[in-house]
Amino acid sequence: MRIEDEIKQPIFRDEHQKGHINLVYTAGWLQLRQATAFKPYGLTLPQFNILRILRGQHPLPATVALLIDRMLDKTSNASRIVDRLEEKQLVTRTVCPANRRAVDIRITATGLDLLSRIEQDGVIDVSGLRRLSTAEVQQLNALLDKIRTEE
Amino acid sequence: MRIEDEIKQPIFRDEHQKGHINLVYTAGWLQLRQATAFKPYGLTLPQFNILRILRGQHPLPATVALLIDRMLDKTSNASRIVDRLEEKQLVTRTVCPANRRAVDIRITATGLDLLSRIEQDGVIDVSGLRRLSTAEVQQLNALLDKIRTEE
DNA sequence: CAACATTAAATGTATGTACATAAATTTGCA
DNA sequence: TGCAAATTTATGTACATACATTTAATGTTG
Known part of the structure; x- marks a missing residue:
C-alpha cells in the first residue's frame, strides 16, 4: 500500500x-x-536484541557500556532492560572483579535455549525485507547511509 | 558513516x-x-504531529479517532498525548454535541502561535533527507512501499 | 596521600508505546 | 420500546525512551 x-x-x-x-x-x-x-x-524487541549481543560475547561477559555501544538505540536504558532479563533468569549480573564499578552480564543456559528455540521456529530468518532483491537492498543501504551523511 | x-x-x-x-x-x-x-x-514529536493535524482541521474540530487515523503510529495513545497538549493550553477538549461519545479537539490561538513560531524559526523546513536528490527520494519511496507489500 | 575529576551503572521523572479493559453513548433490530 | 451490539474515548499496566541526577569505584595530580 x-x-x-x-x-x-x-x-x-x-x-x-x-x-x-x-x-x-x-x-x-x-x-x-x-x-x-x-x-x-515473552520477549520484547529490545530484550531480544540484548540477548543476541550477549550470545555474541558468550562465554565472555558484557558490560552495560558494551551493550549500549552495540545497541541500535543508544539512548535506551540498557540497565533496565537487563533488569527484565535478569528477572526472567535469562541473564546474570555479577560485579566485575577487575573493575568493581562495572558489572559483568552473561547469558544463561536458559537464555541460550530460548534463542535457539526462537531460531528453530524460523522467527528471525524471515526477513522483513524479503520483497526486495539483493540489488534493491544494496540500493536502499546506499540511500540510507547517504541520508545520515553529516555536513 | x-x-x-x-x-x-x-x-x-x-x-x-x-x-x-x-x-x-x-x-x-x-x-x-x-x-x-x-x-x-516544550513539545515532543508526537505532540507536534498532533498539533499539526489539528491545525489542518482548524477551525473545525478533530476527534480522537480522526487523530489516530492520521497518525504514523496507530497504536500510540492519542488520548494521553492530547492530555499533555491540553495541560499546556495548546488545545481544548469539549464533548461533541452531535455525538456525546465523541470529543471535539481544537487547537487554540496559543497552539497556532507556537506552530508559526516553530516554522518561522525554520525548524521544520530543514528536511532530514536533504542529502538526497529528488530522483533518489523517489527511488527510496518506491523501495519502502515495496517492503510493505503484503502477500 | 588527599582532593578532585572521571568513569560505570543505577535511579528518578516525564513521556510515549502496546495492548487490554472499562465506561458512556448510540445504533439497530426483535 | 427495550436490549444487545457497536462505537468512542478513557483508563490501567507493563515496558521502553529520553535525559538528569546519584552512588560508588577508580584515576589523577598537586
Whole structure:
C-alpha cells in the first residue's frame, strides 16, 4: 500500500517530506512485526536484541557500556532492560572483579535455549525485507547511509 | 558513516539483514534529530504531529479517532498525548454535541502561535533527507512501499 | 596521600508505546 | 420500546525512551 493511503494524507509538501514520513512509517511497521513475533516467547524487541549481543560475547561477559555501544538505540536504558532479563533468569549480573564499578552480564543456559528455540521456529530468518532483491537492498543501504551523511 | 561503523558490527548475515538494521537505525536517527529540534519549544514529536493535524482541521474540530487515523503510529495513545497538549493550553477538549461519545479537539490561538513560531524559526523546513536528490527520494519511496507489500 | 575529576551503572521523572479493559453513548433490530 | 451490539474515548499496566541526577569505584595530580 502506498504511504499516501496508509496515513490518509493525499498530498505531501514535496517528495522529500514524503520520503521522510515513509521511512519512519516503514521502520515502525517492521518493528511492530518483529515485536509481535517475539511476544509468544515473552520477549520484547529490545530484550531480544540484548540477548543476541550477549550470545555474541558468550562465554565472555558484557558490560552495560558494551551493550549500549552495540545497541541500535543508544539512548535506551540498557540497565533496565537487563533488569527484565535478569528477572526472567535469562541473564546474570555479577560485579566485575577487575573493575568493581562495572558489572559483568552473561547469558544463561536458559537464555541460550530460548534463542535457539526462537531460531528453530524460523522467527528471525524471515526477513522483513524479503520483497526486495539483493540489488534493491544494496540500493536502499546506499540511500540510507547517504541520508545520515553529516555536513 | 556506514551502518557497520555506527553500531560496530562489522559483518551482517546478508545484505537484507543489514538493510533492515540500517532502516530502523536511520529512522531513529531522523526522529531523534526532530525531537531535539522541538525540545526548545516544550513539545515532543508526537505532540507536534498532533498539533499539526489539528491545525489542518482548524477551525473545525478533530476527534480522537480522526487523530489516530492520521497518525504514523496507530497504536500510540492519542488520548494521553492530547492530555499533555491540553495541560499546556495548546488545545481544548469539549464533548461533541452531535455525538456525546465523541470529543471535539481544537487547537487554540496559543497552539497556532507556537506552530508559526516553530516554522518561522525554520525548524521544520530543514528536511532530514536533504542529502538526497529528488530522483533518489523517489527511488527510496518506491523501495519502502515495496517492503510493505503484503502477500 | 588527599582532593578532585572521571568513569560505570543505577535511579528518578516525564513521556510515549502496546495492548487490554472499562465506561458512556448510540445504533439497530426483535 | 427495550436490549444487545457497536462505537468512542478513557483508563490501567507493563515496558521502553529520553535525559538528569546519584552512588560508588577508580584515576589523577598537586
